[in-house]
Amino acid sequence: MGNDKFVIQGLDLFYGTNQALKDINLKIPERAVTALIGPSGCGKSTFLRCLNRMNDFITTCRITGTVELDGGNIYDPETDLILLRRRIGMVFQRPNPFPMSIFDNVAYGPRLHGDRNKGSLRDIVEESLQVSALWNEVRDKLHTPALALSGGQQQRLCIARAVAVQPEVLLMDEPTSALDPMATARIEELVRELRTRYTVVIVTHNMQQAARISDTTDFFLMGEMIESGPTQMMFTSPKDKRTEDYITGRFG
Numbered sequence: 001m002g003n004d005k006f007v008i009q010g011l012d013l014f015y016g017t018n019q020a021l022k023d024i025n026l027k028i029p030e031r032a033v034t035a036l037i038g039p040s041g042c043g044k045s046t047f048l049r050c051l052n053r054m055n056d057f058i059t060t061c062r063i064t065g066t067v068e069l070d071g072g073n074i075y076d077p078e079t080d081l082i083l084l085r086r087r088i089g090m091v092f093q094r095p096n097p098f099p100m101s102i103f104d105n106v107a108y109g110p111r112l113h114g115d116r117n118k119g120s121l122r123d124i125v126e127e128s129l130q131v132s133a134l135w136n137e138v139r140d141k142l143h144t145p146a147l148a149l150s151g152g153q154q155q156r157l158c159i160a161r162a163v164a165v166q167p168e169v170l171l172m173d174e175p176t177s178a179l180d181p182m183a184t185a186r187i188e189e190l191v192r193e194l195r196t197r198y199t200v201v202i203v204t205h206n207m208q209q210a211a212r213i214s215d216t217t218d219f220f221l222m223g224e225m226i227e228s229g230p231t232q233m234m235f236t237s238p239k240d241k242r243t244e245d246y247i248t249g250r251f252g
Contacts (some may be wrong), residue, residue, distance in 0.1 A: 003029070003030050004027040004028060004029055005028050005029065005030040005031075005069065005070065005169060005199040006026075006028035006051060006067060006068065006069055006169075007026075007027050007028075007066075007068040007071075008024055008025060008026045008027070008028075008066070008067050008068070009025055009065055009068075010023055010024075010064070010065035010066065011024040011025075011047075011050060011064075011065035011066070011067060012024075012063070012064045013043075013046060013047075013050065013055065013061065013062070013063050014061070014063075015058065015060050016060045019223060020043055020223050021043050021046060021047055021223050021224075022223045022224050023065075024047060024065070024224075024225045026218060026225055026228055027228075028051075028199065028201060028216075029199070029215070029216060031195055031196065031197070031198065031199055032195055032199065032215040032216060033191060033194075033195050033201075033202060033213055033214040033216075034199075034200070034201045034202070034214060034215070034217070034218060035202050035203075035204055035209075035210035035214035035216070035217045035218070035231065036048060036202070036203045036204070036217075036218050036220060037204060037207060037210050037219055037220070037246070038219055038220035038221050038226075038246065039221070040205070042220040042221050042222060042223065043220050043222075043223040043224075044203045044220050045173050045174075045203050047225075048171050048201060048203050049171075050063065050067055051069075051169070051201065052074075052084060052085055052088035052090060052169075052171060053074060053075070053079075053081060053084060053085075063075060069084075069087070069169075086109075086113065086165050086167065087168050087169065088167055088168070088169040088170075088171060089162030089163065089165070089167035089169065089170050089171065090170075090171045090172075090173070091158050091159055091162055091170065091172045091173070092158070092173050092175075093173050093174045093175065093177055093178060094178050095155040095157070095158050095178070096158060097146035097149070097154050097157050097161075098146065099145070099146075099147060100145070100146065101142065101143045101144060101145060101146060102129075102138050102142050102143070102144060102145075102146045102157060103125055103143055104146075105146045105160075106124070106125040106128050106157070106160050106161050106164050107121045107124065107125055108161060108164075109161060109162075109164045109165035110124050110164055110165060113165060124164055125142070125160075125164070126139075128160040128161070128163050128164040129160050131159075131160065131163050131194070131197070132156045132157070132159040132160035132163065132190060133156060133186065133190050134153060134157060134160055137153060138153070138157075150183070151179055151180070151183060152180070152182070152183025152184075152186055152187065153183075155175055155176070155178075155179060155183070155187060156186070156190065159175075159187075159190065159194075163198070167198065168198065168199060169198060169199045169200075169201065170194060170198045170199070170200045170201070171201050171202075172191070172200065172201070172202040172203065174204060174205060175187055175191075175202065176188070176204075176206075177205065177206075184209075188209060188212060188213050192213055195215070202214065207247060210231065210235075211231060211235050214231045216228065216229065216230060217229065217230075217231045217234040217235070219234065219238075219240075219242075219243045219246065219247075221242055221246070226240050226242050226243055227239060227242075227243045234247070235247060
């Protein structure tokens with residue numbers, strides 16, 4: 001593990017008068033998988049969305065503190081949001097392919113950013129589908145509707161769509177919660193491979209999943225970040241009693 005990709009300092013987030021995140025201070029290492037764990041409603045997904053300013057779409061949302069990506073504060077008023085979201089891809093809980101062909105789903109982002117060259121789009125689509133471990137299953141049906149794929153394939157397609165614009169970071173919000181065990185295992189395997197190219201931050205409800213796929217784990221509770229550390233250490237010898245109680249299933 002090398003440098004920190006994100007450095008978060010004094011992050012507070014409010015929805016109206018309700019404070020959803022309280023003084024979050026955290027470093028997220030580059031080219032590694034960071035898992036965010038904690039009970040429902042503890043702020044994990046809200047925090048994840050702070051990392052690419054997805055909360056900007058919520059009018060009642062107010063944020064203070066800094067989120068630095070490679071040393072630059074993404075909440076700086078000068079930030080180019082289109083560029084930011086190109087650098088930081090997002091994969092949601094439920095697969096959400098666009099109602100178009102498999103090819104057009106993956107080519108969507110590059111086209112949006114001005115790439116109209118057929119040959120180069122073909123290369124990008126193939127490479128992205130290779131990266132998301134889907135190419136061998138769909139190579140002969142690129143022009144069929146994406147919505148005809150199985151749930152697990154749709155989620156891998158959404159990963160391909162996210163990596164097609166060559167992001168540096170992939171945010172994943174419980175990407176396997178709607179999938180069966182086999183599809184979940186495929187995505188977990190994929191996440192482990194993606195760390196060689198990307199910084200991956202994944203919200204998961206599944207403690208075993210966090211233990212299997214992440215390098216670092218951050219435990220959230222009631223809007224606070226309670227403890228952060230190497231995954232193996234967090235799961236075997238957590239420092240905070242609350243972390244231990246959550247990990248051993250006493251609550252959550």
